[in-house]
Amino acid sequence: MIAIYIVAAIAVFAVVRATVEKNTGRKLPYVNVMNFAVAGAVVLLIGHPLALVAAAAYFVGSTLEANAIASTYAGGERRG
């Protein structure tokens, strides 16, 4: 069961890169890597079918958050 340790280590690496990066627009891809890692970790921690729904809800929610932050950062009209 080495997979979950790899996923957790990648999450820490991505968070360190995101914190060190100065430019806001270039921070968001690093945070995206962390979202992938956390969504994978939720399913790897418990292999219950509801974990799939939880991982999808977490992933869609955080993507929506990144989308809203990026749109406001761009200064454009945010729809919805």
Add this chain to the structure above:
Amino acid sequence: MLGELLHILAAAAVSWILFVTVDILFKLPEAGGVSGASAIARDIEAGGGALSGGTMMGNIVCSPDASAGTLLAACGVYVAGIPGGLVAAALVFIGNRICHDPGYAGTTGAVLATFVVYGFTQVGFAATDFIAGMVIAILTIQGLSHAHASRLLARLWRVRE
């Protein structure tokens, strides 16, 4: 231990090829789907990258695309086999609509990845290998070097054109 590590690396290569192919076939590098994707592309270009590769990376950030579809399909196959993967495809479709993305890249990628991951589980791979492999694959695109990754994606996009 070592065998599992090699399985994870092989799964990372397979899922990398799968999601980059689907994303480029669905023309993600062409234009930013939302204004945030274009802003991220501008910042990546200012950091020394290529614009079309940056647009694809911005689209990956701002909406669940084929990479998210591959990850959730692998999770679905892990918890419930092929029906789990198809449920994951439906969830990705709902997520696309929530994020104002009109495309079908995520849904197509999830359905394709369901069958690819299921096929590999028949020949000795575990579905967990694909979950970790997909995280490694997205790390190589979004997390190591934005300049190099966006130039590589731009070169692949020129081949598609």
Add this chain to the structure above:
Amino acid sequence: MDEILVLLFAAVALIGALGTYLQRDRFDKLIALGIVYGGIVPFIAARGYLDVLIAVSLIVPITTIIVLPLCRRDTRDA
């Protein structure tokens, strides 16, 4: 969930908290708050509270979206 995983995910949450405190730009602060939330999610999942996790996953992004109009760029560039 063993000690190594606890340490790694706690590191994610703590780095996010430090980043929220140290960074000046308001968008950077919101992004770092998202990182804190991402570090907490595996702890909720490891206990098996999946319904709590689904509810929180929907509440936190909506909170961010409500807070976002308060930090438009043109009011005061940080």
